Amino acid sequence: MLIVARTLAVLSVLFTLMAIEIWGVQYLPIGFEATLVLGGYAFWLGIMSAVSAVAIAVVRSRSGRRREFSFIVLLSVVALLGLAALLCLVLIWQLSLQ
Numbered sequence: 001m002l003i004v005a006r007t008l009a010v011l012s013v014l015f016t017l018m019a020i021e022i023w024g025v026q027y028l029p030i031g032f033e034a035t036l037v038l039g040g041y042a043f044w045l046g047i048m049s050a051v052s053a054v055a056i057a058v059v060r061s062r063s064g065r066r067r068e069f070s071f072i073v074l075l076s077v078v079a080l081l082g083l084a085a086l087l088c089l090v091l092i093w094q095l096s097l098q
Contacts (some may be wrong), residue, residue, distance in 0.1 A: 001060055002068060008053035009072045012079035015046030020086050046083050050076040 019042035022035055030038065053076045057069035 001056055005053050005056040005060070005069065005072045008049045008056070009075035009079075012046050012050035012053060012076055015042045015049060016079040016082045016086075018042040019046055019083065023090055024086060043083060043086070046079055050079045050083075 019039055022030070022039035022042060053072050057072045057076075061069045
């Protein structure tokens with residue numbers, strides 16, 4: 001389970017970086033529709049993988065191994081904070097256009 005939780009934590013960070021690149025930076029010109037679809041998928045997959053990694057870490061840490069899962073929780077929380085910041089920036093940008 002430790003390998004699964006670590007993999008999910010790393011995937012959550014990668015999906016977060018992908019969502020930030022697609023919605024925020026827009027380095028790759030992929031088109032408007034693809035930006036919404038791929039950015040949305042990356043956003044939701046980042047949330048789901050981070051929450052799953054935290055859930056695995058919490059359940060497994062109750063069995064007595066707490067030190068091994070602190071890095072997993074750290075990565076997942078950083079990914080969730082990054083996604084929350086991205087969502088706030090996108091909403092602020094949308095409200096400023098109106």
